[in-house]
Amino acid sequence: MRLLSIISELGIGGAEVIAVRLALAAAGDGHDVRVASTPGFRVAELEAAGVAHVPLRLAGRRLTDLAGSLRRLRAVETPDLVHAHNPKPATLARLAFGRRTPIVTTLHGVSEAEAGRAAALLERTSDRVVVVAPHLAVQLERHGYPAARIDVVANTIDPLPDYPRERARHELGLAPDEVVGVCLARMVDQKRHDLLLDAWARLPRPATLLLAGDGPHRAHLTARTGMLGLRDRVRFLGERTDVPRLLAAADFAVLPTDWEGLPISVLEAIGAGVPVVASGVPGVVDHFAGAVRIVRPGSVPALVEALDQVTGTPSVRRALAERGREVAARRFGPERMVEQYRAIYARGATTTEGIS
Numbered sequence: 001m002r003l004l005s006i007i008s009e010l011g012i013g014g015a016e017v018i019a020v021r022l023a024l025a026a027a028g029d030g031h032d033v034r035v036a037s038t039p040g041f042r043v044a045e046l047e048a049a050g051v052a053h054v055p056l057r058l059a060g061r062r063l064t065d066l067a068g069s070l071r072r073l074r075a076v077e078t079p080d081l082v083h084a085h086n087p088k089p090a091t092l093a094r095l096a097f098g099r100r101t102p103i104v105t106t107l108h109g110v111s112e113a114e115a116g117r118a119a120a121l122l123e124r125t126s127d128r129v130v131v132v133a134p135h136l137a138v139q140l141e142r143h144g145y146p147a148a149r150i151d152v153v154a155n156t157i158d159p160l161p162d163y164p165r166e167r168a169r170h171e172l173g174l175a176p177d178e179v180v181g182v183c184l185a186r187m188v189d190q191k192r193h194d195l196l197l198d199a200w201a202r203l204p205r206p207a208t209l210l211l212a213g214d215g216p217h218r219a220h221l222t223a224r225t226g227m228l229g230l231r232d233r234v235r236f237l238g239e240r241t242d243v244p245r246l247l248a249a250a251d252f253a254v255l256p257t258d259w260e261g262l263p264i265s266v267l268e269a270i271g272a273g274v275p276v277v278a279s280g281v282p283g284v285v286d287h288f289a290g291a292v293r294i295v296r297p298g299s300v301p302a303l304v305e306a307l308d309q310v311t312g313t314p315s316v317r318r319a320l321a322e323r324g325r326e327v328a329a330r331r332f333g334p335e336r337m338v339e340q341y342r343a344i345y346a347r348g349a350t351t352t353e354g355i356s
Contacts, residue, residue, distance in 0.1 A: 001349050002032045004079035006089035008058040011040030012213065012239050013186070014264030015108040018132075018155050018337075019085050020045060025338045026345070027051050036073060036089075041241055058089065070096055081349040087121040094125040104348045106130040106153075109261025109283060110139065111190070119143035128348055130341075132262040135282035151344055154287060155262045156337040160272050163248035172210075172249050179207040179311050182250040182274075184243065184265040185257070187215030192256040192279075192298070197221065199256075199303040201228040207311045208233055210250065212240045247272045252310045252317055255279065256295070256303055262287055267332060270324030275317045277306045291327035293320055 003026050007019045019035065020042050027033040027049060035046055036054035043053045056072055057065035073096035082103045084090035090105040097103075105126040110118045119140045122129050130151045131137045137150045166176065174180055185191040193211065200209050211221075211234065218236065225234045240246060247253070253269040253276045260283030269276045276292040278284045285294065293310065296302040309316050 001081060001345070002077065002079040003034070003081050003083060003345065004054075004076065004093075005033065005035045005083045005085070006056075006073075006093055007035070007037045007085040008089060009038035009040050010035070010042040010046075010053075011038075012241070014155070014262075015085050015106075016040070016042055017157060017264050018106070018108070021157065022083070022338065022341055023051055024049050025341075029342070034076065034079075036069075036076070058092070066092065073097075081345060083345070084126070087118050087125070090125040091121055102127045102348045104128045104130060104344055106132070107136055107140070107261070108132055109259065110136065111259050112139065115139040116143040119145040128344065130344060133260075133283045133286050135286060136261060151340070153337055153340045153344075154332065155264060155267060156332045156334050157264065157267055157271065158334045160244045160247070160268060163244040165248050168245045168249035171245065174208065174249055179205075180210060180250050181207060181307070181311070182210040182212060182246050182253050183255065184212050184240075184246070184253065184268070185255060186213045187211075187217040187221060189217070190258050192258055193217065193221050194224065195256045195298065195300055195303060196254060197224055197228055197230065197234065198300045199307055200234065201230055202300070202304045203307055203311060205308075205312055206233065207307075208235065209254075210235050210237055210246060212237045212243075212246055214239045243268055244272070247274050250274055252277060252320075254307065255284075256297075257281060257284075258297060260284055266292060267328065270321075271328040271332070273321045273325050275310060275320030275324060277303070277310060287331070288324075288327065291320075291324045 005023050010016050023033050023035050034052045034054055036056050038059040039055050046053055056069035082093045082101055084093050084105040093103050103126050123145050128149050130153050132155050134152055137152055141147050253274050255278040257279050259281050262283050266276050270291055278292050279297040280294040281297055293306050295306045
């Protein structure tokens with residue numbers, strides 16, 4: 001089967017992790033796989049495994065970039081199946097290949113405010129939609145996408161490589177006894193770094209916060225750090241490709257998000273035995289209830305209370321880490337997701353299901 005996977009970019013991000021994982025698995029199964037995207041550091045991983053990359057310009061919204069990407073896709077040999085990741089790549093694929101090619105789209109997450117628009121685009125472009133959490137299926141159905149064309153497949157990842165804690169701390173310039181939290185997230189509205197900084201300023205004991213990620217809010221958040229008197233307690237690391245090292249150095253991870261599909265950063269953390277504090281939004285509660293310390297979304301006092309517990313009480317961190325590891329092993333074995341997508345690909349490559 002000729003399989004074309006399309007995603008906006010191949011840099012930092014949970015959707016990118018999943019797209020690469022599935023492309024490599026499909027190539028390992030003997031399929032002719034290509035991945036089309038804005039280039040990023042993950043391209044090297046694909047090419048090392050013999051998976052061809054088709055460079056596009058999909059990271060922004062410039063019409064000239066989208067038009068050029070469309071021309072590039074139309075020059076590609078027509079695939080037997082397209083796997084698009086999120087609505088924009090699905091729309092581009094339908095414009096490029098028309099009705100002659102089945103399209104399966106994975107919706108990795110969408111806010112409630114954007115759910116109606118996403119459902120409308122997906123109904124026009126996608127033969128089937130895979131969602132990473134049950135609440136996303138409910139959102140799409142509520143906005144008119146046919147339930148019979150939705151599959152729910154939870155993300156899974158391969159275990160991260162072990163990284164010695166002492167070495168990680170030394171390389172990052174962290175003291176052995178320093179209490180360290182890490183937030184692995186793009187600096188956008190959704191992730192609520194502003195709440196995290198406000199809560200960090202109220203902690204009764206000192207702790208270091210590593211912010212791994214970049215985005216449009218970085219300058220504002222850097223200024224806010226100074227106003228809150230946190231310059232010696234918060235470190236902006238920018239985009240990082242060394243997640244195993246960051247998690248090895250951290251005592252816990254934190255994600256004060258407003259909404260999620262299924263956050264890969266939480267999955268990576270619990271799989272590595274790192275306790276997590278995260279907002280109680282559907283994409284977290286659906287999958288990780290009991291395995292992470294849940295806090296009320298949008299609440300600085302609730303976040304302060306939870307962070308105070310994990311920074312000040314090693315036994316709380318140990319208990320969370322133990323529960324997280326157990327849930328990761330029991331519910332998120334790496335082959336489960338791949339097996340489900342194999343079945344979806346097999347169905348999708350043989351039929352389209354009547355896109356209106």
